[in-house]
Amino acid sequence: MKHVTEEELIAYREGIAEQRAAISEHLAACKECRGELERIEAILAALDTLPVPEPGADYGRQVWREIAPRLAEKAGRWWQVWFEPRRLATAGAVVALIVAAFVAGRFTKRLNPPDNIANKEQVRERILVVAVGEHLGHTERMLVELSNAAPDEPAQKAVNISAEQRRAEDLLQENRLYRQTALQEGDAGLASVLDELERVLLDVAHSPDEVTPAQLEAIQKKIEARGILFKVRVVNKELQQRQEAPTPAPPQNDPTKRERNKV
């Protein structure tokens, strides 16, 4: 008797087999193939025990709260999205970066043509360093304020953190942009810290406008446990040092220099 192949058994189990009736017939008669199918089913049954977290009954509303400010007034016209005030702020920052990089690139080209490519790289990196430094500064201030927030009176039942929440939403968009840029620039360390920061910002942005003192404490403990403030400070310090570091001198074996020396 010709047995059913592993491929056919998997296709049968997943409901995509073409010869379904023939395989069923064979399985009814063949103990060996039934055993093989049971072994495949045991693996799939084990995988089915992997849990998916329940995002909560309120999740749909949370998603809407998150995306509503980023939607254009009318759907379907892609260019309108870029005229949203919050998008404009981010887009403005990006345009400013590009223009600055372009101008700086042109300038360095005139100054020192052979080092053009290296200089452009340095200028781009410096612009990223300055922009991310500023972003980390804003984020640090928001997290410090949130970490120090407390009820005005001991009997107070709710603390309003809507201001921090809105700032976290804005910072989240910037953070995502800088993380992707850092990745493209190959700065894995910076991308990693920005990734961790994104999780914290996401937590804060998803919090309700008003929280109980216990909820506030839980948020504060989460920030503390991740040690994110410390990491933000360390990275910001490093970025400041990079910013203050002098631009490396052009290489000594510059052929144009040799030409000049000859003359």
Place this chain on the structure above:
Amino acid sequence: MNRMQQSVDSTQAIAESDAVAVERTLAGDRDAYRVLVERHSHNIFRLAYRMTGNRHDAEEVVQEAFLRGYQKLGQFAARSNFGTWVYRIAANYAIDRMRQRQKEEARREMPRTQDGDGMENDPLTRVKDEAPTPERLTQSIELRKQMEQALAALTEAERTAFVMRHWEGCGIEEIAAVLKSSSNATKNTVFRAVQKLRHALQPIVETRAQARAMGTES
């Protein structure tokens, strides 16, 4: 009315109600989109979590899917089911996110540590076990770790095909559209995924089954 008929009727009612919400959104009623977001967020989250393997990325995928859906709603033109359409957008974005995450992981110098979410979702904290012995706990942790590693070792296409077919019950044509592949190639991708998972997990699953059988006998 039997249960299957009720389910078909309810699906049709949702599709019709979705179509109305899409039309109203396209006519400029932005709040109509809220209905669609609130209705489909849970399904998209489940797909995204299974594809990306973590809550943070899953939430990003959900938001991006609805943002992109809104921007492209003019192209939707009510010719298909909104739920299926936004689901496809989410699957595509999740593939991009998985690729990006793999690059990040490869670049990261330090080994990844278990974060808060991981522990929170640990099956051990969810399963109510009357007598969890340390051995059983260790085995469960080990099994979960191995299953996550086996899933992470699949290619993006294999993981997408497996998640969409096995867990989400999507049709081969739908999965093929996401993978930009033919039906036959997609079937092969599902097969390769299950085969790889089987080879990675069979030893530990069989050991556990044997241990359980011995425990029952004693």
